[in-house]
């Protein structure tokens with residue numbers, strides 16, 4: 233479903249280039265839940281932005297359902313993103329002046345799906361937000377905000393969910409609700425790529441990938457491999473060397 237092939241991304245920093253991803257490769261199939269862990273600054277958010285068609289890599293390919301996202305026009309990529317990918321962020325990114333219901337419905341603006349309203353109501357109900365539907369985000373608890381964001385991410389029935397530290401601001405109970413919802417989405421045939429510090433991710437994900445931060449920028453011409461190592465247990469760990477300097 234999602235294929236990242238030898239992806240590289242470097243930012244221009246004030247003290248020179250910052251290498252965020254070095255030759256990163258990943259295959260994520262239907263029904264798979266992969267969690268990426270690693271210290272702050274190791275490139276987790278960059279990875280999700282590149283995977284989601286929001287940030288063009290310097291090198292490598294990103295295929296979603298066989299389509300090379302960065303070969304598409306901007307508009308075609310935006311359409312693909314809108315109908316196939318749901319995003320969940322640590323900071324929720326809800327629209328402050330819209331109600332829960334309208335926040336959940338925002339992805340439908342681009343698509344005008346006839347059943348969007350009913351589906352939004354179903355999701356709101358499923359995440360225990362029915363009584364909160366007319367309220368704006370400022371009137372919600374943190375957990376309710378993230379559940380609203382989760383409902384919004386699921387509205388267009390995406391194939392892929394990309395989640396950036398979605399439990400980072402939540403208490404344990406709400407964190408569990410979010411992780412369970414991601415796992416359920418994968419069980420239903422979707423694919424989940426979660427980046428997180430949360431140790432509980434290991435208990436819900438099928439595979440874990442460890443992203444490492446290294447202090448050196450690799451010499452040009454040297455290739456570092458972000459390969460996955462299969463382990464003997466249900467938890468598979470892999471190490472992706474990374475160059476970085478700030």
Ligand SMILES: Nc1ncnc2c1ncn2[C@@H]1O[C@H](COP(=O)(O)OP(=O)(O)O)[C@@H](O)[C@H]1O
Nearest residue numbers: 243244245250252271272273274275276277278
């Ligand atoms: N827009 C940007 N401009 C310059 N450097 C950036 C930018 N975004 C991220 N970086 C740098 O790239 C590295 C990876 O960042 P990020 O992907 O946000 O890591 P993480 O999400 O794991 O904390 C960090 O060193 C960060 O400072």
Ligand SMILES: [Mg+2]
Nearest residue numbers: 276277278396
């Ligand atoms: Mg981040």
